[in-house]
Amino acid sequence: MRLVVFTLALMVLSFHSVFAIERSEHRTVEAFRHAAEVQALTPQMLQMGVEEFLELTPAKYREITGERLGFKNTLKLKAAQKFLKKEMQKGDDGITKGLYILLAILGLAWIAMGVKSDWSGSDWIVNLLLTVLCWLPGFIHALVKMKDYYN
Numbered sequence: 001m002r003l004v005v006f007t008l009a010l011m012v013l014s015f016h017s018v019f020a021i022e023r024s025e026h027r028t029v030e031a032f033r034h035a036a037e038v039q040a041l042t043p044q045m046l047q048m049g050v051e052e053f054l055e056l057t058p059a060k061y062r063e064i065t066g067e068r069l070g071f072k073n074t075l076k077l078k079a080a081q082k083f084l085k086k087e088m089q090k091g092d093d094g095i096t097k098g099l100y101i102l103l104a105i106l107g108l109a110w111i112a113m114g115v116k117s118d119w120s121g122s123d124w125i126v127n128l129l130l131t132v133l134c135w136l137p138g139f140i141h142a143l144v145k146m147k148d149y150y151n
Contacts, residue, residue, distance in 0.1 A: 041080055042073075050088065054081055097150050100142075107131045109142030116149040123148070 044065055045053060056077065058069040069077065095103075095112050103112045110131060114124035123145055131138030 041076065045077070045080075050084060054084060056081070097146070100146060100149070104139050104142035104146075107135050107138060109138065113142070113145065113149070 042065075045056070045061075048056065058074050058077070061067075061069050061077075095115055100109065100112045100116075103109050108131075110124045110128040113127055117123060127138050127141050127145070130141050
């Protein structure tokens with residue numbers, strides 16, 4: 001039974017990764033233009049990649065454009081960055097919190113951790129080892145690490 005569940009989980013996750021429409025590193029801020037938080041940004045900010053925009057500070061903006069951002073526009077920048085972070089976390093990989101918990105109960109949380117972290121880092125390896133050694137430590141580790149993937 002466990003092998004069947006494991007195989008199904010791998011098939012679902014591989015299907016999802018093959019048909020993912022867009023990854024966040026290829027999008028620009030322009031893709032989120034419909035949101036009110038993003039509409040107030042300058043044209044230079046809209047042309048940036050998402051990762052570059054999330055790392056933007058008022059000092060970096062001044063280096064790029066030579067203009068001061070000002071207090072009001074700094075608040076708009078921070079609000080837009082917070083909005084984009086939430087949007088990217090929402091639908092980026094399709095693993096909801098409920099599915100994550102279900103996979104943790106089945107001993108497959110390492111798959112969810114790997115997908116959420118794009119298979120980088122060591123969380124998923126540690127969870128795999130803990131799950132193989134004994135299910136309970138892997139389950140506890142998955143629940144503790146859940147806060148890193150879901151806010």
